[in-house]
Amino acid sequence: MTEMAAGTTTSSEPLPRAKTDLLPLLIVPALALLALPFVGSGSTWVTLTVAGLAMGMMIFLMASGLTLVFGLMDIINFGHGVFISLGAYATLIILGPLAGWAQADSVWLNLGLLALCILAAMGVTGIVGAVFERIIVRPVYGSHLKQILVTMGGLIVAEQAIHAIWGASPIPIPLPETLRGAFIIGDVIMERYRVVAVGIGLIVFIGMQLLLNRTRIGLLIRAGVENPEMVEALGYRIRRLFVSVFVAGSALAGLGGVMWAFYRQTLTAGMGMEVMVLVFIVIIIGGLGSVGGCFVGSILVALVANYVGFIEPKLALISNILVMALVLIWRPQGLFPVARR
Amino acid sequence: MAEPLLQLSGVHTHIGPYHILHGVDFSIPASQLTVLLGRNGAGKTTTLRTIMGLWQASSGMIRFDGRDITKTSTPDIARAGIGYVPESMAIFTDLTVRENIVLAARSGPVEPARLDWMLGLFPALKRFWNLPAGNLSGGQKQMLAIARAIAEPRRLLLIDEPTKGLAPVMVRSMIEAFKALKASGETILLVEQNFYAASALGDNVIVMDDGRIVHSGAMREMVEDKTLQQRLLGLSLDAHQ
Ligand SMILES: Nc1ncnc2c1ncn2[C@@H]1O[C@H](COP(=O)(O)OP(=O)(O)OP(=O)(O)O)[C@@H](O)[C@H]1O
Numbered sequence: 360m361t362e363m364a365a366g367t368t369t370s371s372e373p374l375p376r377a378k379t380d381l382l383p384l385l386i387v388p389a390l391a392l393l394a395l396p397f398v399g400s401g402s403t404w405v406t407l408t409v410a411g412l413a414m415g416m417m418i419f420l421m422a423s424g425l426t427l428v429f430g431l432m433d434i435i436n437f438g439h440g441v442f443i444s445l446g447a448y449a450t451l452i453i454l455g456p457l458a459g460w461a462q463a464d465s466v467w468l469n470l471g472l473l474a475l476c477i478l479a480a481m482g483v484t485g486i487v488g489a490v491f492e493r494i495i496v497r498p499v500y501g502s503h504l505k506q507i508l509v510t511m512g513g514l515i516v517a518e519q520a521i522h523a524i525w526g527a528s529p530i531p532i533p534l535p536e537t538l539r540g541a542f543i544i545g546d547v548i549m550e551r552y553r554v555v556a557v558g559i560g561l562i563v564f565i566g567m568q569l570l571l572n573r574t575r576i577g578l579l580i581r582a583g584v585e586n587p588e589m590v591e592a593l594g595y596r597i598r599r600l601f602v603s604v605f606v607a608g609s610a611l612a613g614l615g616g617v618m619w620a621f622y623r624q625t626l627t628a629g630m631g632m633e634v635m636v637l638v639f640i641v642i643i644i645g646g647l648g649s650v651g652g653c654f655v656g657s658i659l660v661a662l663v664a665n666y667v668g669f670i671e672p673k674l675a676l677i678s679n680i681l682v683m684a685l686v687l688i689w690r691p692q693g694l695f696p697v698a699r700r
Numbered sequence: 701m702a703e704p705l706l707q708l709s710g711v712h713t714h715i716g717p718y719h720i721l722h723g724v725d726f727s728i729p730a731s732q733l734t735v736l737l738g739r740n741g742a743g744k745t746t747t748l749r750t751i752m753g754l755w756q757a758s759s760g761m762i763r764f765d766g767r768d769i770t771k772t773s774t775p776d777i778a779r780a781g782i783g784y785v786p787e788s789m790a791i792f793t794d795l796t797v798r799e800n801i802v803l804a805a806r807s808g809p810v811e812p813a814r815l816d817w818m819l820g821l822f823p824a825l826k827r828f829w830n831l832p833a834g835n836l837s838g839g840q841k842q843m844l845a846i847a848r849a850i851a852e853p854r855r856l857l858l859i860d861e862p863t864k865g866l867a868p869v870m871v872r873s874m875i876e877a878f879k880a881l882k883a884s885g886e887t888i889l890l891v892e893q894n895f896y897a898a899s900a901l902g903d904n905v906i907v908m909d910d911g912r913i914v915h916s917g918a919m920r921e922m923v924e925d926k927t928l929q930q931r932l933l934g935l936s937l938d939a940h941q
């Protein structure tokens with residue numbers, strides 16, 4: 360980036376202040392505090408909150424790519440769930456030969472196994488994403504109806520391909536030893552894997568924020584989400600950017616798929632499709648195209664699901680829809696609306 | 701006279717089922733400011749978009765700097781050296797003023813001298829340097845859109861109605877900025893409805909109606925010929941000033 364900003368603001372007149380929109384960020388702590396008296400016990404509340412955050416991070420990983428693909432390319436990709444399932448199944452490439460590492464009495468082998476699974480999954484989903492973009496998405500730019508039909512078709516084909524390669528029955532996978540069990544601090548119980556999931560989610564979120572805000576590619580993506588035509592008129596070949604974002608979004612979904620798979624410890628070809636409803640809910644809540652909104656939306660939905668599931672289990676099923684409805688009544692374009700042409 | 705920098709011959713443009721441009725012919729000489737006039741809906745914006753490759757000409761030929769760019773993609777047309785300020789300005793509201801300009805200088809950091817020159821033309825931008833461009837007023841957005849078009853050296857600037865919706869004092873400072881741009885030798889194709897601004901700036905004038913060119917010539921000629929003005933524009937310079 361250029362350093363041309365230095366010393367150019369010399370005017371003595373007061374600068375107008377930037378409009379920063381923090382309100383949606385406050386909902387999360389407000390919600391958590393609101394839930395406390397209903398949950399009753401402080402330690403249970405911490406457990407539920409950590410569980411909700413972990414869930415939220417996994418949803419964020421699975422959804423973040425989709426919101427960018429939608430924002431930048433105006434593509435509705437119903438096939439996104441494929442990358443989640445595929446990422447999950449890609450762990451088998453590593454778990455096959457290295458299953459022993461999961462039981463090994465070494466933190467490094469355990470974590471190394473998780474890292475390898477993530478790499479394999481992101482590699483596979485990235486490559487399949489590039490192919491998917493080329494043969495399924497590219498012919499249907501500009502027509503939402505065709506996109507829905509064609510990406511749905513791609514989804515069905517890919518699910519069947521997973522069945523053909525890995526069989527139709529659910530496959531159990533082992534959670535590495537170190538990640539099992541819970542951290543117990545006083546009477547607060549936090550499952551280890553959830554804490555790790557929160558950590559990975561945060562790392563990815565911070566990485567994405569840095570990329571989007573501090574690099575030229577990030578500038579281009581943000582500008583492209585707002586007005587792709589103008590980005591082209593400035594001389595940038597936006598197609599290449601589209602493809603890179605699609606590939607990165609698929610790889611992130613693959614990462615989400617790995618985290619989700621170890622959480623359930625079972626693989627099924629439909630597991631990606633099952634979370635897609637949630638994924639669509641959070642990207643709508645967040646504001647289509649907004650990574651920050653997707654992050655807040657994911658946490659919001661997951662926290663509500665956890666609190667409600669504990670306080671009034673009968674309402675758990677409709678809580679997501681309720682959150683979406685309330686958010687959209689408040690902000691019809693989502694928490695962080697992205698400006699559009 | 702030397703070969704014009706930009707030349708359109710027999711350009712037709714369709715938008716979906718609509719036939720908008722019906723054989724547009726004109727040429728833009730280098731280092732001059734050419735004004736494109738015409739009533740609302742005449743096809744001025746469509747003409748600029750067609751030059752930029754944002755609409756594809758269905759027939760005819762567009763030559764820029766001796767090269768046929770009729771079928772060239774928008775990014776490559778921009779890379780050939782055409783800066784574009786759309787009617788909607790299309791600034792990136794989510795990005796800061798600085799980021800808008802950084803992005804516009806595609807081939808590398810803005811040269812300090814150029815930056816000083818730009819900020820000298822539009823001093824207001826300095827004050828908002830690190831603020832999201834969405835916070836700017838309409839006039840300031842317009843300045844940013846133009847600054848973006850000149851963030852690196854270009855061969856030709858296409859500018860669509862920069863004075864639209866501006867207060868008279870803003871229009872005057874915009875005219876000053878364009879005079880400075882002219883003085884530095886830029887080639888400009890300016891769509892301008894405000895005949896006062898147009899006549900103050902233009903070396904040449906092109907008038908469009910209904911997707912066709914109905915007049916082209918020297919601006920001085922038109923300023924002096926009130927009947928021509930009446931016939932083509934339905935207004936007189938006095939009435940508009
Ligand atoms: N996207 C579009 N779809 C259909 N018709 C369009 C589209 N854009 C422009 N037109 C039509 O093309 C014609 C020319 O429009 P254009 O915007 O080029 O006019 P203009 O001379 O720039 O007018 P103004 O002074 O109002 O900006 C108009 O009749 C307009 O309705």
Ligand SMILES: [Mg+2]
Pocket residue numbers: 744745746787860
């Ligand atoms: Mg117009």
